[in-house]
Amino acid sequence: MLKGCATAPAKTILLGEHFVVYGEPAIVTAIDRKAKVTAQESPGTSIHITSDLGCGTFEGADFKTSDSCRKVRRILEPIRISTQSVLDYLKLKRGLDVNVESVIPVGVGLGSSSAISVATVAAVGRLFDGRLSTSDIFSLALDAEKFVHGNPSGIDQQVSAFGGILLYRKGGTSTRLQCPVELPLVIGNTGESRTTGRLVESVRQRHERLPNIMNQLIKVAGGLVEEGAAALKKGDLQRFAELMDINHGLLVSAGVSTEALDRLAHAAKAAGALGAKLTGAGGGGCIVAMSEPGEQSKVAEGIKRAGGEPIIVEKADTGVQSWLEK
Amino acid sequence: MLKGCATAPAKTILLGEHFVVYGEPAIVTAIDRKAKVTAQESPGTSIHITSDLGCGTFEGADFKTSDSCRKVRRILEPIRISTQSVLDYLKLKRGLDVNVESVIPVGVGLGSSSAISVATVAAVGRLFDGRLSTSDIFSLALDAEKFVHGNPSGIDQQVSAFGGILLYRKGGTSTRLQCPVELPLVIGNTGESRTTGRLVESVRQRHERLPNIMNQLIKVAGGLVEEGAAALKKGDLQRFAELMDINHGLLVSAGVSTEALDRLAHAAKAAGALGAKLTGAGGGGCIVAMSEPGEQSKVAEGIKRAGGEPIIVEKADTGVQSWLEK
Numbered sequence: 001m002l003k004g005c006a007t008a009p010a011k012t013i014l015l016g017e018h019f020v021v022y023g024e025p026a027i028v029t030a031i032d033r034k035a036k037v038t039a040q041e042s043p044g045t046s047i048h049i050t051s052d053l054g055c056g057t058f059e060g061a062d063f064k065t066s067d068s069c070r071k072v073r074r075i076l077e078p079i080r081i082s083t084q085s086v087l088d089y090l091k092l093k094r095g096l097d098v099n100v101e102s103v104i105p106v107g108v109g110l111g112s113s114s115a116i117s118v119a120t121v122a123a124v125g126r127l128f129d130g131r132l133s134t135s136d137i138f139s140l141a142l143d144a145e146k147f148v149h150g151n152p153s154g155i156d157q158q159v160s161a162f163g164g165i166l167l168y169r170k171g172g173t174s175t176r177l178q179c180p181v182e183l184p185l186v187i188g189n190t191g192e193s194r195t196t197g198r199l200v201e202s203v204r205q206r207h208e209r210l211p212n213i214m215n216q217l218i219k220v221a222g223g224l225v226e227e228g229a230a231a232l233k234k235g236d237l238q239r240f241a242e243l244m245d246i247n248h249g250l251l252v253s254a255g256v257s258t259e260a261l262d263r264l265a266h267a268a269k270a271a272g273a274l275g276a277k278l279t280g281a282g283g284g285g286c287i288v289a290m291s292e293p294g295e296q297s298k299v300a301e302g303i304k305r306a307g308g309e310p311i312i313v314e315k316a317d318t319g320v321q322s323w324l325e326k
Numbered sequence: 327m328l329k330g331c332a333t334a335p336a337k338t339i340l341l342g343e344h345f346v347v348y349g350e351p352a353i354v355t356a357i358d359r360k361a362k363v364t365a366q367e368s369p370g371t372s373i374h375i376t377s378d379l380g381c382g383t384f385e386g387a388d389f390k391t392s393d394s395c396r397k398v399r400r401i402l403e404p405i406r407i408s409t410q411s412v413l414d415y416l417k418l419k420r421g422l423d424v425n426v427e428s429v430i431p432v433g434v435g436l437g438s439s440s441a442i443s444v445a446t447v448a449a450v451g452r453l454f455d456g457r458l459s460t461s462d463i464f465s466l467a468l469d470a471e472k473f474v475h476g477n478p479s480g481i482d483q484q485v486s487a488f489g490g491i492l493l494y495r496k497g498g499t500s501t502r503l504q505c506p507v508e509l510p511l512v513i514g515n516t517g518e519s520r521t522t523g524r525l526v527e528s529v530r531q532r533h534e535r536l537p538n539i540m541n542q543l544i545k546v547a548g549g550l551v552e553e554g555a556a557a558l559k560k561g562d563l564q565r566f567a568e569l570m571d572i573n574h575g576l577l578v579s580a581g582v583s584t585e586a587l588d589r590l591a592h593a594a595k596a597a598g599a600l601g602a603k604l605t606g607a608g609g610g611g612c613i614v615a616m617s618e619p620g621e622q623s624k625v626a627e628g629i630k631r632a633g634g635e636p637i638i639v640e641k642a643d644t645g646v647q648s649w650l651e652k
Contacts, residue, residue, distance in 0.1 A: 206568070213553060213572060216546045223539050242532070246539060246579040253575025259592035266585035 001041065004127025006322035007034040008118035010104040011111040011159045012187060012279045012288045012313070014240075015228045015247050018203050018254055019221035020153065020170055027228055028155055029165040029183065030316040035102035035112065037119040038325070039083070039127045044095040047083050049076045051100035078113060082120040082144040089140060090130050098124070105311070107193045109280020114156035117141040118320050126322035137161050137320055163319030167229055181235035183315040184291040186299040188268060188276075188308035190260040192284030199281040203254050214254075221250055241275025241290040248277035256282030264308040265289070271302020327367065330453025332648035333360040334444035336430040337437040337485045338513060338605045338614045338639070340566075341554045341573050344529050344580055345547035346479065346496055353554055354481055355491040355509065357639040361428035361438065363445040364651070365409070365453045370421040373409050375402045377426035404439060408446040408470040415466060416456050424450070431637070433519045435606020440482035443467040444646050452648040463487050463646055489645030493555055507561040509641040510617040512625040514594060514602075514634035516586040518610030525607040529580050540580075547576055567601025567616035574603035582608030590634040591615070597628020 009030040016026030042048060046059045054072035056065030058080045063073050083098055098120065104112040118141040125132035125140075132140070138161035142154050155168045165177040207214040224243050231240040248265055251257055257278055265276040268289035276289035287308070291299045300310035335356040342352030368374060372385045380398035382391030384406045389399050409424055424446065430438040444467040451458035451466075458466070464487035468480050481494045491503040533540040550569050557565040574591055577583055583604055591602040594615035602615035613634070617625045626636035 209565070209568065210553065210572070213546060213549050213569075216542065216549060217572075220539060220542045220546065223542060227536065227539060239535070242535065243539075245581060246536070246543075249575045249577070249579025249583075251575070252578045253572045255571060257575075259589060259596075262588035262592070263585055266588070270585075 002127065003325045004039045004123040004125070004322065005036070005325050006119040006122035006126060006320060007036045008115040008122065008160045008320040009034050009163060009316040009318075010115050011156055012185065012286070013109070014279070014288065015243060016221055016225045017280055018200070018251065018256065018282075019218045020155070020168065021200060021203070022207070022218045023170060024218055024222035025167055025169045025225045026155065027165065027177065027225055027232070028159050028168055030159045030163040030319060031110070031185065031313040032316045033104050033110070033311065033313060035100065035104055035115040035119045037116065037123040038099045039120070039123040040097050041127070042095040042097045045093055047080050047096050047098060049079050049098045049100065051076070051079070052102065053106070078117055078145060078148045079120050081147050082117045082141060083124050085140045085144045086121050086124040086130065086132075090125070090128055092128060096124065105189055108189055109285040110187070111156035111160060114141065114145060115160045117144050118157055118160040122320045122322040126324060134161050134320060159319070161319050164317050165232065165315060167225070177229055177232050179232045179235060179315070181237065182293065183237070184293050184296050185313050185315070186268065186273065186289045186291055186296050186303060187279070187311040187313055188264040188287040188289065188303035189311065190258070190264060190284055190286065190308055192258065192260055194281060194284035196281040199256050199283045203256065206255055217250055217253055221247065224250070237290055237292070238274050241273070244275040244277040244288075244290060251278055251282055258282070258284060260284070260307070261287055263306050264303055267302045267306030267308070268299050271299045273299045328453065329651045330365045330449040330451070330648065331362070331651050332445040332448035332452060332646060333362045334441040334448065334486045334646040335360050335489060335642040335644070336441050337482055338511065338612070339435070340605070340614065341569060342547055342551045343606055344526070344577065344582060344608075345544045346481070346494065347526060347529070348533070348544045349496060350544055350548035351493055351495045351551045352481065353491065353503065353551055353558070354485050354494055356485045356489040356642040356645060357436070357511065358642040359430050359436070359637065359639060361426065361430055361441040361445045363442065363449040364425045365446070365449040366423050367453070368421040368423045371419055373406050373422050373424060375405050375424045375426065377402070377405070378428065379432070404443055404471060405446050407473050408443045408467060409450050411466045411470045412447050412450040412456065412458075416451075416454055418454060422450065431515055434515050435611040436513070437482035437486055440467065440471060441486045443470050444483055444486045448646045448648040452650060460487050460646060485645070487645050490643050491558065491641060493551070503555055503558050505558045505561060505641070507563065508619065509563070510619050510622050511639045511641070512594060512599065512615045512617055512622050512629060513605070513637040513639055514590040514613040514615065514629035515637065516584070516590060516610055516612065516634055518584065518586055520607060520610035522607040525582050525609045529582065532581055543576055543579055547573065550576070563616055563618070564600050567599070570601040570603040570614070570616060577604055577608055584608070584610060586610070586633070587613055589632050590629055593628045593632030593634070594625050597625045599625045
């Protein structure tokens with residue numbers, strides 16, 4: 001039986017997270033860790049989802065699972081909604097088996113959820129020959145995630161769909177940044193999970209208490225992103241990494257770093273990284289370090305010795321990809 | 327035989343270090359850890375110095391010591407010069423026994439050297455009934471330290487001589503800040519020594535590479551100090567401590583924090599501190615945490631568990647004090 005297949009990459013924010021909420025730009029890159037989704041028709045109208053994180057069957061919004069874990073529904077719901085959104089868009093009513101395989105760590109700011117949504121939309125679209133454009137895939141995945149996650153910025157879905165490095169501005173147009181060299185990145189996962197919403201809220205409260213100070217910090221972040229975009233275009237990794245270091249300090253000032261994030265950032269640099277910062281919401285999750293070319297494994301070793309889980313990655317120039325399999 | 331005795335307090339910088347080099351103000355407080363110096367006449371014209379850190383005899387600039395340690399001269403030289411500066415000021419030529427007892431950790435940014443110089447000047451002045459004013463003591467101690475340390479800002483000597491909390495501006499006048507409450511501070515010593523000059527130079531280099539970004543950061547630091555002065559006047563420790571947290575992030579951005587400093591700052595806050603930051607030059611040395619009133623021992627415990635040496639202190643309203651003993 002024909003299968004629609006798709007992969008979509010994870011992401012890491014290189015500069016500007018949090019301050020993006022206040023209108024400053026951010027730089028985010030797709031990375032070569034992917035979610036893969038396959039979709040094939042099944043009898044009836046139910047959507048059956050299998051994944052490493054659990055499986056279950058949706059009949060409309062009704063959910064059945066053999067798993068005892070209640071969390072499974074929360075994990076599978078966005079996949080169901082992404083699937084359904086494509087069926088609705090194509091005006092189809094079908095039963096589907098959807099399988100998700102992902103090597104993206106979950107809940108640590110690497111855009112796992114968005115990569116899965118994007119790949120799901122693309123796989124289902126490809127199965128029914130929907131000829132969805134990348135923009136369509138982005139929009140459908142974003143709509144599906146809005147349903148589940150409230151009001152996501154769209155940055156994750158965008159970079160996963162289009163790939164590459166994006167200069168992103170909330171509510172504005174994103175531009176793709178060309179970088180003439182590889183980005184030898186090393187992610188360091190603290191293993192601490194966190195809730196993005198709570199961290200965004202804690203920064204908002206600090207902003208409310210100290211608006212002048214925080215507005216000045218936000219401007220510094222905007223300046224960092226501008227300088228960073230220029231450095232990337234020149235392939236000046238050393239300068240870009242110094243900006244990452246400074247950005248980490250701003251995030252410390254915003255109150256979102258933790259002992260583990262600081263420890264991994266120092267460990268990465270002690271092991272030879274040019275610079276390092278927390279990436280994403282903070283409060284746990286990951287750091288991202290810029291290595292010198294060819295030195296990623298040393299940096300990874302340093303992160304590991306400091307208690308983190310290192311993940312060696314490169315930027316991914318390609319976003320979502322889909323194909324048919326027999 | 328009559329002894330001139332004096333004590334002078336250590337200091338800790340609460341807000342604004344490093345950025346003070348670029349013209350922004352800083353807030354520094356004297357703390358209730360003191361150096362004590364006693365001076366008495368001895369036959370001849372040599373100056374014999376005894377201290378916990380070593381002892382030796384100066385005949386003019388010639389130095390003799392029974393200690394094998396070469397470092398001793400470097401430690402005792404400022405004491406000799408402080409002593410000599412008072413003798414010169416009073417136009418006296420005498421032999422002296424000078425004894426130094428200090429409970430201020432050395433080389434970690436708490437102003438140990440300045441407190442000793444200030445107390446030395448005051449003790450020698452008192453011995454000869456020099457009726458030195460506090461301003462005289464400050465000036466003589468600063469001149470003596472200039473001879474040894476190149477071009478010190480004078481902040482350490484000033485706060486040690488006058489006591490209290492100072493709003494300090496490089497090359498300008500300092501004003502004393504009144505704070506209606508105690509400051510329940512806890513110092514956390516990493517035990518890592520560092521060279522202030524090297525750290526000031528590293529910030530200068532970052533400033534040279536990224537002047538726009540660094541100038542913006544410097545302005546944020548200035549804003550923090552203004553807000554901090556207002557919070558102190560109201561006795562709003564919570565707000566002041568939040569500004570300390572933000573200031574720590576700026577110092578991370580300036581590149582002067584270390585894994586140990588970040589670790590102790592997090593540990594202090596996890597143990598209940600309202601806020602914490604590195605204090606002084608960074609690159610090692612100490613953090614300073616603002617505790618809630620009555621909770622200093624809990625914060626100290628947290629710092630200890632994280633591998634630091636905790637020192638519970640309060641602001642010292644009194645600066646240098648001198649008296650005669652028989």
